Amino acid sequence: MLMANLNGLRVHYTDQGDPDGPALVFANSLGTDLRLWDQVLPLLPAGLRIIRYDKRGHGLTEVTPGPYKMGTLVADLEGLLDHLKVRDCLLVGLSIGGMIAQGLAVKRMDLVRAMVLSNTGAKIGTADMWDERIAAVRAGGIEALADAIMQRWFSAPFHQTDAFHAWRNMLVRQPLEGYAGCSAAISGTDFYTPTSGLRLPALGIAGSEDGSTPPDLVRETIDLIPGSKFELIRGAGHLPCVENPEDYARILTGFIRDTGHV
Ligand SMILES: O=C(O)CCC(=O)CC(=O)O
Numbered sequence: 001m002l003m004a005n006l007n008g009l010r011v012h013y014t015d016q017g018d019p020d021g022p023a024l025v026f027a028n029s030l031g032t033d034l035r036l037w038d039q040v041l042p043l044l045p046a047g048l049r050i051i052r053y054d055k056r057g058h059g060l061t062e063v064t065p066g067p068y069k070m071g072t073l074v075a076d077l078e079g080l081l082d083h084l085k086v087r088d089c090l091l092v093g094l095s096i097g098g099m100i101a102q103g104l105a106v107k108r109m110d111l112v113r114a115m116v117l118s119n120t121g122a123k124i125g126t127a128d129m130w131d132e133r134i135a136a137v138r139a140g141g142i143e144a145l146a147d148a149i150m151q152r153w154f155s156a157p158f159h160q161t162d163a164f165h166a167w168r169n170m171l172v173r174q175p176l177e178g179y180a181g182c183s184a185a186i187s188g189t190d191f192y193t194p195t196s197g198l199r200l201p202a203l204g205i206a207g208s209e210d211g212s213t214p215p216d217l218v219r220e221t222i223d224l225i226p227g228s229k230f231e232l233i234r235g236a237g238h239l240p241c242v243e244n245p246e247d248y249a250r251i252l253t254g255f256i257r258d259t260g261h262v
Helices: 070-083 096-107 127-140 143-153 156-160 162-172 176-187 192-196 215-222 245-258
Strands: 002-006 009-017 023-027 049-053 089-094 112-118 202-207 229-233
Touching (some): 009 070, 023 070, 023 096, 070 176, 089 096, 089 245, 096 192, 112 215, 143 162, 202 245, 215 229
Parallel strands (some): 023 089, 112 202
Antiparallel strands (some): 009 049
């Protein structure tokens, strides 16, 4: 079990693959932990150093009292990469993880040489929407919202699978304070201007059935970065790395190779 103590926050992470290989770093979405990438990792090319982590208030990372700021979540990942002496990584961020990726690329170009913005946006939802969600979660727990969240996360056929129930369990077992804290960070984030200034290889990935960050939002965001590419995974919702890991890994592998990362 790997834990890093970063300015007093104990962060859970994994560091797998070739320790001397180019680094591929994953940042998870709201209400998920690093198991989000379990099915994609075995399908990726050999020779990479693969780092995953649980963001603040999620998984096995410590929970601090919310609300959180996006700058704090960005600084947490910055601290982890500095701690692990990672430079020039290919950073894959899904949803809030994609916001963290945008923030880190703007702040520390030495850490991020290429970026995948998956099922995310420069801005996600409205402040009113997030205020309502935070109030609902504080009143009734994540369970009270779980059915609606699962509708956005997964396409209808996936709801009939056994795996669906495992992912629902993962969601409702996330710490409430972490979920609410990160929701506040999303609410306060609008990266349109800073992301427009980014110049690095970038790929957007969307799911055709994504009810949280629909394909148009992902495309609008990735189009802010000149020369970027966009891929749509048909039939998948907000978490295509879970619903269709084969297509996700194929697209990611193509980008890894195109950018000369392995
Ligand atoms: O998944 C995220 O990180 C935030 C976007 C969202 O609203 C997810 C959901 O539908 O619950």
